[in-house]
Amino acid sequence: MKKNWPNVYKELGIKPVINARSWVTVYGGSIMKPEVINSIQEASSVFVDLEELHEVAGEFVSKVCGSEMSIVTSGCAASIVLMAAACITGMDRDKITKLPNTEGMKNEILIHKGQRNNYDKAFEIPGGKLIEYDNESLEKKINKKTCAIAYIIAPFFDEGIGLQQTIEIAHKNNLPVILDAAAELPPRENLTKFISMGVDAVGFSGGKGIGGPQSTGILTGKRELLEAAQLHSFQNLHTTKAAIGRPMKVTKENIVGFITALKLFMEDDEILENNLWHKKAQLIKDKIKPQDGLKIYIDDKYPNRQGPTVILSFESNYEGPKSEKIIEGLSNNDPKIFVGGGLNDGHAYMDEVHIFVHSLEEVDINIITNKLNKIIQSY
Ligand SMILES: *Cc1c(COP(=O)(O)O)cnc(C)c1O
Numbered sequence: 001m002k003k004n005w006p007n008v009y010k011e012l013g014i015k016p017v018i019n020a021r022s023w024v025t026v027y028g029g030s031i032m033k034p035e036v037i038n039s040i041q042e043a044s045s046v047f048v049d050l051e052e053l054h055e056v057a058g059e060f061v062s063k064v065c066g067s068e069m070s071i072v073t074s075g076c077a078a079s080i081v082l083m084a085a086a087c088i089t090g091m092d093r094d095k096i097t098k099l100p101n102t103e104g105m106k107n108e109i110l111i112h113k114g115q116r117n118n119y120d121k122a123f124e125i126p127g128g129k130l131i132e133y134d135n136e137s138l139e140k141k142i143n144k145k146t147c148a149i150a151y152i153i154a155p156f157f158d159e160g161i162g163l164q165q166t167i168e169i170a171h172k173n174n175l176p177v178i179l180d181a182a183a184e185l186p187p188r189e190n191l192t193k194f195i196s197m198g199v200d201a202v203g204f205s206g207g208k209g210i211g212g213p214q215s216t217g218i219l220t221g222k223r224e225l226l227e228a229a230q231l232h233s234f235q236n237l238h239t240t241k242a243a244i245g246r247p248m249k250v251t252k253e254n255i256v257g258f259i260t261a262l263k264l265f266m267e268d269d270e271i272l273e274n275n276l277w278h279k280k281a282q283l284i285k286d287k288i289k290p291q292d293g294l295k296i297y298i299d300d301k302y303p304n305r306q307g308p309t310v311i312l313s314f315e316s317n318y319e320g321p322k323s324e325k326i327i328e329g330l331s332n333n334d335p336k337i338f339v340g341g342g343l344n345d346g347h348a349y350m351d352e353v354h355i356f357v358h359s360l361e362e363v364d365i366n367i368i369t370n371k372l373n374k375i376i377q378s379y
Contacts, residue, residue, distance in 0.1 A: 001363045003335050017336040018364045022306045022356040023183065027338060029207035029214035031359060036212065036261045043256035050252060054235040057255045061218055064266060066192040069226035071219045071233055072206070072255050076182035077122045078248040079203025079219035083178040084109060085126035085244050086201070086228035087148035096231050099244045102127030106147035109178075110138065114158020115151065119180065123150055126232070126244045135161055142173050151199070152180045155305070156348040167198045176200035176225055182217075184305055185209040188270055201225050209305065212261035213254045277307035280357040280365065284310045287369035291376055293318025299354075310355040311341075320379045323351045329375040330368070337368055 003016055019027040032040075054072065061070035073079045088107050089095035095105055109123050113132040123130055130150070133141045138149070138161065149170045151163055160166065163179070170177045179202040184190045186209050194202045199221065206216030219229060230236055233245040250258075281298045288296050293315040300308045314322050321329065323342040330337040340354035355368065 001366060003363055003367065015335055017338060018367060019338055019359055020355045020357070020364070020368060021338040021340045023205075023208035023359070025214070029205070030209070030211045032211055032213065032257065032261065033264060035264060036257050039260035040213070040253045040257040043253045048252055051235060051237060053252055053255055054250070057259050060259055061220055061262070064191055064262060065195055065218070065220045067195045067220040068223040069221070069230075071226065071230055071235060072250055072258055073203070073217040073219050073233070074215050074248040074250050074254075075207070075217040076180060076203040076205040077119055077217075078245065079201075079217050080119065080122035080178075080180055081125045081248065082219055082229040082232050082245050083201040083203065083221070083225065084123045084128045084148065084150075085232040086225045087176055087178060088126060088128060089228060089232075091228050091231070093231070096228075097242055099232070100125065100127035102129075106145050108143070108145040109148045109150050110141050110146060111150045111152075112158060112160035114160060117152060117154065117157070119182070120150070120152070138166070138169055139173070142175065146173075146175060148176050148178050148200075150178050150180070153184050153194075154180075154182070163194070163199070164197060171198070176222075178225075179203070183208050185265075186270060186273075186305060186307075188266065195221065201229070206258045206261065210258075210261050210265045212258035216250060216254050216258040274307055277358050280360055281308040281310050281355075284355055284357065284360075284365055284369055287365070287373075288312075289373045289377065291318065291320055294320065294376065306356045307358045309340075310357065312353040312355075314351060320376050323353050326353050326372070326375055330371055333367070333371045335367065337371060339368075 005016060017027055023030045057072045058070045085099055088102055088105055107127055107129050108131045109128045110133050111130050113134055120130060131141055149166060151166050167177050177199045179194055179199045181190060181194060181202050182205040185204055201219060201221030204218040206212035207214030232243050234249045236243055285296050285298060295313045295315055297311055298308050299311050327339060327342045330339055340356060341350050341352040343349050
């Protein structure tokens with residue numbers, strides 16, 4: 001059995017890869033369901049008033065999130081830009097048009113030093129200045145120029161003093177907490193959880209666990225902040241000159257595709273979905289040939305954002321190739337196979353191989369396990 005190579009990619013000379021590294025940006029986010037693709041096609045057949053569509057889409061998202069107001073953005077990174085901009089300017093139209101020049105404005109955004117990451121540039125795009133704090137220094141770093149406290153939830157990131165306590169300290173000092181929770185779906189409960197904990201705004205990716213177009217995302221939260229964010233956004237096509245969010249366009253097709261994906265995501269039974277993923281994980285585990293000292297198990301803790309995951313770890317009597325060699329060998333395959341673990345995976349180095357199963361088809365599973373068995377036995 002060979003992996004499907006769609007003509008559109010064949011003509012461009014681009015080969016599909018096997019993504020066992022979860023809904024990561026670099027391999028294209030997620031695979032959209034046929035219903036999502038169909039809705040995009042339908043949406044593309046007529047013109048609409050984009051502001052009206054944005055309005056309705058935002059209301060739908062707010063219902064799902066139990067929040068006061070929402071914006072469908074061009075991705076979580078765009079959500080970060082807009083929420084940072086909103087914290088810097090509030091509703092002041094004069095300030096809004098001045099961004100990214102933030103001279104004389106409150107522009108300092110506090111961030112835990114263990115939560116610095118590849119996406120935090122987005123807080124600075126509208127003119128924000130990231131100021132690092134550690135577990136002891138949050139309150140000490142708050143001053144007249146502080147406009148927000150950023151918080152990032154992602155695997156292997158430092159939780160610092162925790163989200164709840166961060167919110168308490170922020171609110172005691174009249175500051176908003178703006179949260180990047182891009183890839184924290186599933187579990188679906190996170191759509192409402194952070195809002196109900198009291199964060200002022202939160203961003204999620206639309207093109208990861210939700211399964212929408214890769215260039216979509218959610219910004220949701222308190223009305224006061226979201227109204228300011230909207231003035232900065234692409235959505236505000238008429239009333240603001242030179243909005244900082246103008247380049248972060250969300251098309252009618254993307255809005256409709258995203259809403260369809262979000263509806264399907266909410267309808268899916270998370271337990272059934274998890275059971276299905278567990279079966280795939282079990283199949284992979286069964287197909288890997290046992291070796292002395294090679295520990296193969298399924299990390300099944302629930303809710304786990306990426307579902308049941310096959311983990312390979314290595315005991316002291318194991319003599320074969322370990323994570324780096326295995327990951328390299330898999331990525332040199334035709335088609336290329338990408339897995340998690342090793343140096344690859346966010347902040348942590350783990351001498352483990354992590355196989356995320358949710359996006360794998362049967363053919364992928366066969367290709368992965370065949371290659372994996374060859375690599376492991378070649379030593
Ligand atoms: C993926 C990700 C982003 C960016 O999200 P997009 O939807 O791709 O813009 C930001 N922060 C974190 C932690 C992410 O994992």
